[in-house]
Amino acid sequence: MLRWRHGDGLYRGLLWVLGAAVPLLFVALLARLVGAALPALRRFGVGFLLGHTWDPVAGQFGGLPFLVGTVASSLLALLLAVPLAIGLALFLTELAPRWLATPVAFCAELLAAVPSVVYGLWGLFVLVPWLRIHVQEPLAASLGDVVPLVRGPAYGVSLFSAGVLLAIMIVPYIAAVAREVLAAVPTAQREAALALGATRWETAWKVAMPYALPGLFGAVMLGLGRALGETMAVTMVIGNRPEIPVSLFQPAYTLASVLANEFAEATDDLHLAALMEIGLLLLLLTLVVNVVARLLVWRVARRWRAA
Amino acid sequence: MRPRRWIALAAVAAVAACGGEPPRAPGALRQESQGSGAVELTGAGSTFMYPLFARWFAAYAEHHPVRVNYQSIGSGGGIRQFLEGTVDFGATDVPLSDAERARAPGALVLPVVAGSVAITYNLPQIKAPLRLDGPTLAAIFLGVIRRWDDPRLRALNPGLALPARDILVVHRTDGSGTTAVFTAYLSQQSPEWRQRVGQGTSVRWPVGLGAKGNEGVTNGVRQTEGAVGYVEQIYARQNRLPMAEIRNRAGEFVAPSREAVEAALATVDVPANGDLRLSLLDRPGQGVYPIAAFTFLLARQHMDDCRKAKALVEVFLWALTDGDALARELGYAPLGPALDRAVQARLRSITCGPQRQPTLSTR
Numbered sequence: 001m002l003r004w005r006h007g008d009g010l011y012r013g014l015l016w017v018l019g020a021a022v023p024l025l026f027v028a029l030l031a032r033l034v035g036a037a038l039p040a041l042r043r044f045g046v047g048f049l050l051g052h053t054w055d056p057v058a059g060q061f062g063g064l065p066f067l068v069g070t071v072a073s074s075l076l077a078l079l080l081a082v083p084l085a086i087g088l089a090l091f092l093t094e095l096a097p098r099w100l101a102t103p104v105a106f107c108a109e110l111l112a113a114v115p116s117v118v119y120g121l122w123g124l125f126v127l128v129p130w131l132r133i134h135v136q137e138p139l140a141a142s143l144g145d146v147v148p149l150v151r152g153p154a155y156g157v158s159l160f161s162a163g164v165l166l167a168i169m170i171v172p173y174i175a176a177v178a179r180e181v182l183a184a185v186p187t188a189q190r191e192a193a194l195a196l197g198a199t200r201w202e203t204a205w206k207v208a209m210p211y212a213l214p215g216l217f218g219a220v221m222l223g224l225g226r227a228l229g230e231t232m233a234v235t236m237v238i239g240n241r242p243e244i245p246v247s248l249f250q251p252a253y254t255l256a257s258v259l260a261n262e263f264a265e266a267t268d269d270l271h272l273a274a275l276m277e278i279g280l281l282l283l284l285l286t287l288v289v290n291v292v293a294r295l296l297v298w299r300v301a302r303r304w305r306a307a
Numbered sequence: 308m309r310p311r312r313w314i315a316l317a318a319v320a321a322v323a324a325c326g327g328e329p330p331r332a333p334g335a336l337r338q339e340s341q342g343s344g345a346v347e348l349t350g351a352g353s354t355f356m357y358p359l360f361a362r363w364f365a366a367y368a369e370h371h372p373v374r375v376n377y378q379s380i381g382s383g384g385g386i387r388q389f390l391e392g393t394v395d396f397g398a399t400d401v402p403l404s405d406a407e408r409a410r411a412p413g414a415l416v417l418p419v420v421a422g423s424v425a426i427t428y429n430l431p432q433i434k435a436p437l438r439l440d441g442p443t444l445a446a447i448f449l450g451v452i453r454r455w456d457d458p459r460l461r462a463l464n465p466g467l468a469l470p471a472r473d474i475l476v477v478h479r480t481d482g483s484g485t486t487a488v489f490t491a492y493l494s495q496q497s498p499e500w501r502q503r504v505g506q507g508t509s510v511r512w513p514v515g516l517g518a519k520g521n522e523g524v525t526n527g528v529r530q531t532e533g534a535v536g537y538v539e540q541i542y543a544r545q546n547r548l549p550m551a552e553i554r555n556r557a558g559e560f561v562a563p564s565r566e567a568v569e570a571a572l573a574t575v576d577v578p579a580n581g582d583l584r585l586s587l588l589d590r591p592g593q594g595v596y597p598i599a600a601f602t603f604l605l606a607r608q609h610m611d612d613c614r615k616a617k618a619l620v621e622v623f624l625w626a627l628t629d630g631d632a633l634a635r636e637l638g639y640a641p642l643g644p645a646l647d648r649a650v651q652a653r654l655r656s657i658t659c660g661p662q663r664q665p666t667l668s669t670r
Contacts, residue, residue, distance in 0.1 A: 056509045057504065057510050132530075153473075155531060156531070157516055157527065236523065240480035240516070240517025241516065261509070261517075263482075264384045265381045265382055265484075265509065266383050266482060267404075
């Protein structure tokens with residue numbers, strides 16, 4: 001008995017240490033980032049969040065264009081990827097015969113394993129020229145004068161290209177998780193709906209989807225998280241211009257990209273501190289997105305349990 | 308600056324695979340079998356230097372028990388690691404500033420080889436090389452000259468039918484020595500550039516698209532008619548990109564090449580104050596390509612570990628003499644006799660150990 005109690009205490013202690021390690025790591029990371037960013041935080045204050053200028057030579061640093069570029073490219077990616085991924089997941093779980101579903105699901109998961117630098121190179125050499133000739137130039141020529149969002153000139157590399165490439169990259173993630181979630185919907189739910197005379201579409205859309213909604217949110221957030229932090233592929237196709245774009249076809253810049261681009265060659269202390277602050281901003285952005293996502297999932301889940 | 312990695316890999320592989328050119332010294336095998344006795348040197352910095360370093364160190368290690376671990380993390384990272392003392396030597400395309408030098412009192416900044424920056428463009432209908440001068444180049448990258456049929460461009464290229472097209476500027480977006488050299492040249496050539504933009508590894512570009520690496524700039528230029536960009540000369544030559552001829556101080560239009568950089572090197576005098584942080588920009592003289600620069604080795608005047616110090620001095624003395632042929636083969640321009648002597652004297656002056664004895668006198 002004595003030895004058992006002893007073992008329990010040890011086990012509990014070990015788990016406490018392991019459990020505390022992750023939050024501690026996060027706090028340490030945050031502290032280190034803030035410490036390294038301190039010169040920039042002191043110098044620019046809140047102005048860093050609102051500043052438009054990024055001039056390493058003059059020592060003027062503002063992070064707004066990067067923040068806007070990150071959020072805009074990720075949202076654009078979600079806009080394109082979510083319908084596609086959820087549709088794919090629905091097809092695989094509700095409609096596709098097994099001989100088709102398995103290989104298609106496998107292919108989608110295979111896409112998730114491709115390294116992002118490969119996506120980046122493919123994006124730069126294949127996707128960007130194709131988008132420019134077949135999407136951007138025709139759109140800019142026809143609607144460009146009326147809709148500022150698609151105004152030219154279309155260089156190829158742009159916010160738009162980054163969004164499309166990111167969408168392609170996150171579809172497998174969202175689809176894989178969404179498929180698992182939809183597959184977990186109890187068969188009894190579907191059978192009940194079908195027994196009441198619902199069509200397959202109604203079963204999928206009005207029964208399976210709502211049941212799986214919290215999980216689907218989680219899938220989307222996973223994709224968003226990946227899109228926000230993606231560095232290599234985005235850098236290659238976004239055009240890397242630290243200005244807030246008015247048109248989708250203009251170049252932009254993201255937080256992760258400027259870090260990757262300038263960190264290795266930054267020797268000036270203030271420049272380094274500003275880059276650290278960019279890192280801090282990226283960390284906080286992902287934190288905010290995750291917290292908001294959690295709250296959303298929680299609210300939606302509660303409403304469904306109540307209903 | 309970052310020439311492609313595979314060249315370096317191929318070079319290393321070739322050296323490792325055939326190694327046939329100089330027959331192996333009888334002692335070589337014995338030395339290799341004593342692998343644990345090999346001296347390990349660590350270095351970090353310039354990606355531009357990486358292909359040459361990889362080749363030099365591999366060739367040197369064939370006959371000497373010295374292993375050099377060089378990490379091509381970029382000049383900025385190289386300077387930082389060197390100042391923090393985490394590496395034995397650094398390599399940078401941008402010489403240490405006075406402030407940085409003050410932080411490392413015993414630092415030696417020694418030129419090793421030189422390279423140049425090429426201006427590449429996409430004008431399919433132009434057959435002869437485009438001709439440019441410094442102020443015009445600055446005006447293009449400032450966005451003052453926006454079209455190819457601008458009178459100033461036409462005046463420089465009377466024989467060419469320049470198209471009525473917009474100019475698209477493509478620049479490096481990753482901090483790089485190539486950018487530092489190019490913006491230093493533009494700052495020297497144009498007061499407006501100096502005032503509005505300045506020089507550095509990353510600057511605030513008035514116009515244009517940012518692309519990652521030499522390969523990104525090249526691709527950006529290739530994909531858009533009317534585009535212009537700058538890349539490292541060795542990279543441009545290997546990929547057969549069209550390269551503009553730039554007007555030098557003698558009034559000639561010169562294309563970038565190793566020979567044109569060597570012409571610039573021949574005009575450099577060793578300064579009396581011994582500061583070897585030299586500039587190769589716009590040197591006066593015949594056949595000189597104006598956008599050229601040194602790459603520098605960062606070493607310490609005094610090292611505690613005599614084995615390491617000796618290995619370091621000997622590696623670089625070898626590189627600056629026997630290594631010249633390898634450098635030329637890869638497109639880098641060796642320093643030339645006068646500078647070589649100055650750098651070698653400086654290397655020989657490195658001391659080591661508690662008695663601060665001259666390194667080469669130790670065993």
